[in-house]
Amino acid sequence: MKKLTAYLKEQKITEVECVICDMTGIARGKIAPVDKFIDEKGMRMPESVLLQTVTGDYVEDEPYDALLDKADIDFICVPDENAVFKLPWTIEATAQIIHDTYDKMGNPIELSPRNVLKKVLKLYEEKGWKPVVAPEMEFYLTRRNEDPDQPLIPPVGRSGRQESGRQSFSIDAANEYDLLFEDMYDWCDIQGLDIDTLIHEEGTAQMEINFSHGDALSLADQVFVFKRTLREAALKHNVCATFMAKPVPDEPDSAMHLHQSIVDTKTGKNIFSLNDGTKGPLFYSYIGGLQKYIPELFPSYCRYSPRM
Structure with a gap:
């Protein structure tokens, strides 16, 4: 202490x-x-x-x-x-x-989810491996809504207009919420959150923040803190931010994509690649493991992904 x-x-x-x-x-x-x-x-x-x-x-x-x-x-x-x-x-x-x-x-x-992650990381450590991850966080900005029975609708941007169409990768559409995102970046910097790029996703007022590649436990903590940070920044600007999987009917889902690789701690090399850069047997084994075991996790995904 x-x-x-x-x-x-x-x-x-x-x-x-x-x-x-x-x-x-x-x-x-x-x-x-x-x-x-x-x-x-x-x-x-x-x-x-x-x-x-x-x-x-x-x-x-x-x-x-x-x-x-x-x-x-x-x-x-x-x-x-x-x-x-x-x-x-x-x-x-x-x-x-x-x-x-x-x-x-x-x-x-x-x-405890954090203890579960630590247990998994210990198994990697025993193999002499270290996972490297990079999360992508998708979310919607919406008007503040006092009635949970009413649908969520897009907020009004700095132009004074409500976003009405899908604007995937549009810089102008993302700039509608510049003041909010400036606070978000400043607050993330104060807290040491290693966020990278911001994009406008496919949905109406749907955005995505990418994190830099790094340690799995540290990034799990950062994602946890980032969600609170973004919601607080949104409230400051009189809008809401939601990470729910499907907050708006007839709009694309939101997800958390997780880029993954595994490094040999002795050599510093990615175990998925051969010396010539092609895919190695451990890469195919890893993909096979995902195909086999992810279906068993679907109930957990369905139960816990809808999160405001």
Whole structure:
């Protein structure tokens, strides 16, 4: 905690958002005064938060009882000193700190998405490999909508007109929301989010942000933080941003594309390629694994992709 405590004091942080990422990508946690956070060196939360749905409901009785203790005991949250983000949109100087989760015996909580990723990365490490990923985040901008039963409609841009047609890769259409995106880039820079290009996607007021290639755990954290950042920037400009898979009928879906490669940690070479740059057997094996196992993940994709 010495490194983290020094950072909080140096940045004159007064509040800390102690957060974990649940299965739906929602930030769950507690907000604490900085002195209380430093004294307690973490927090506790009930295990049940990891089985909440995107609407805040809980899963049915049978799977709930099979996965969690009926007593709804607490797990221990430990701050990750490498996952600290100063929030640029708050009135008070606030830091968001992503926490890892453990049971009282010190074992990682298996329902935690971050722990699942760490477990997978450990398997790569044992092989002497390191995954390299680059996410692409698609989203829609919409007018603010107080009635969830009414359809989402495109916002009015700086021209004073509402976007009405599909403008794939249009610079002018993206520039309609320049002030919003300037704040987004500035806020991402403050937080150290490694975002790259912005494009207008195919849908009406649908956009895409690309991240630079990098470490899988770091980028998972960055994507989690980016969603909050973009939504806050949108609200500042009186519009909304949604990452739902299908927020607007008769418009293209939104997705998160994930560019993937694997590097041999000893040689630094991509294991998918042969020395002459052609595809190697491990590349075809990887594709075969995706073809075999992705169908088993479809229920998870369908359950968790619709996220505001």
